[in-house]
Amino acid sequence: MTRVAVNGVTGQMGGAVIEAATDSEVVVGFATSDTNAVDGVPVVDLADAAEALREYDVDVVVDFAVPEGALTVAEACVEAGVSMVVGTTGFDEDGMASLRDASEEVPLLKATNFSQGIQVLQRLVSEAVGTLDDYDLELMETHHNRKVDAPSGTANSILDVIQEERDVEPVYGREGHAPRDDDEIGVFARRAGDIRGEHELVLAGNDEVLSLSHRAEDRGVFAAGALDAATWLVGCDAGWYEFGDVVDA
Numbered sequence: 001m002t003r004v005a006v007n008g009v010t011g012q013m014g015g016a017v018i019e020a021a022t023d024s025e026v027v028v029g030f031a032t033s034d035t036n037a038v039d040g041v042p043v044v045d046l047a048d049a050a051e052a053l054r055e056y057d058v059d060v061v062v063d064f065a066v067p068e069g070a071l072t073v074a075e076a077c078v079e080a081g082v083s084m085v086v087g088t089t090g091f092d093e094d095g096m097a098s099l100r101d102a103s104e105e106v107p108l109l110k111a112t113n114f115s116q117g118i119q120v121l122q123r124l125v126s127e128a129v130g131t132l133d134d135y136d137l138e139l140m141e142t143h144h145n146r147k148v149d150a151p152s153g154t155a156n157s158i159l160d161v162i163q164e165e166r167d168v169e170p171v172y173g174r175e176g177h178a179p180r181d182d183d184e185i186g187v188f189a190r191r192a193g194d195i196r197g198e199h200e201l202v203l204a205g206n207d208e209v210l211s212l213s214h215r216a217e218d219r220g221v222f223a224a225g226a227l228d229a230a231t232w233l234v235g236c237d238a239g240w241y242e243f244g245d246v247v248d249a
């Protein structure tokens, strides 16, 4: 069985990963709090991660935390020679560069969304935007009220896919006198309740509207995808991998 360490183990996704781990074993978790254990999984201070990766003979880290914590664990993975799956979102350019550096030393797989449906949605978005090349585009995402980064990592990834097809400029929310340019895309983030994650791209023109949308119904979908990625990643060469590599394998 793949031996997994979970970073952000006291968080919502940390708990979901422990629950979803049936074909792999979560042997240790990392946190910055004083917690000793979560659901029977021993918790080690994040500062001692490199040592713990060796002590618990970890194959791969699954990370759902905050960028700062993910980067600390990436350093520990490099030090201990352990693979890493990064689910955390909200990295700035420097953070992304640090992850790229780490991937030169160990196998590192990063995804802003570990649901298979989003993988397919991204392919549909590429086709739709490339074909309906003069339609107006608007991108919406909705998440629970505890989410700290906006727009979501997934929305940013969808935006990347769109920008590979069309030269559109994102406009984040609109207020006041804000007439629309042909080459802009409105991007909107809503936060409410415990909504797990909804994304929608609207394409409108030619007296018609095409809507491409996805809704996650449980965090288990992300946890299961991340664990699939973790099992797949172990044994790969050092390098940068994405969830599409796992889905296509």
Ligand SMILES: NC(=O)C1=CN([C@@H]2O[C@H](COP(=O)(O)OP(=O)(O)OC[C@H]3O[C@@H](n4cnc5c(N)ncnc54)[C@H](O)[C@@H]3O)[C@@H](O)[C@H]2O)C=CC1
Pocket: 007, 008, 009, 010, 011, 012, 013, 014, 031, 032, 033, 046, 063, 064, 065, 066, 068, 069, 070, 086, 087, 088, 089, 090, 111, 112, 113, 114, 115, 146, 149, 153, 222
């Ligand atoms: N890629 C994907 O499929 C998914 C990604 N996510 C992302 O995962 C991340 C975590 O999401 P949730 O579990 O919902 O958040 P959460 O707020 O419930 O958990 C965050 C965890 O990070 C820890 N943490 C906070 N500050 C820290 C620091 N400075 N150093 C180390 N750890 C720290 C917290 O103690 C907690 O355990 C977010 O970035 C979210 O966007 C969430 C769901 C799916």
Ligand SMILES: O=C(O)C1=N[C@H](C(=O)O)C[C@H](O)C1
Pocket: 089, 112, 113, 143, 144, 147, 151, 152, 153, 154, 155, 196, 197, 198
């Ligand atoms: O914070 C979340 O919950 C989620 N975050 C990811 C994102 O930022 O896209 C993935 C998913 O939508 C849930």
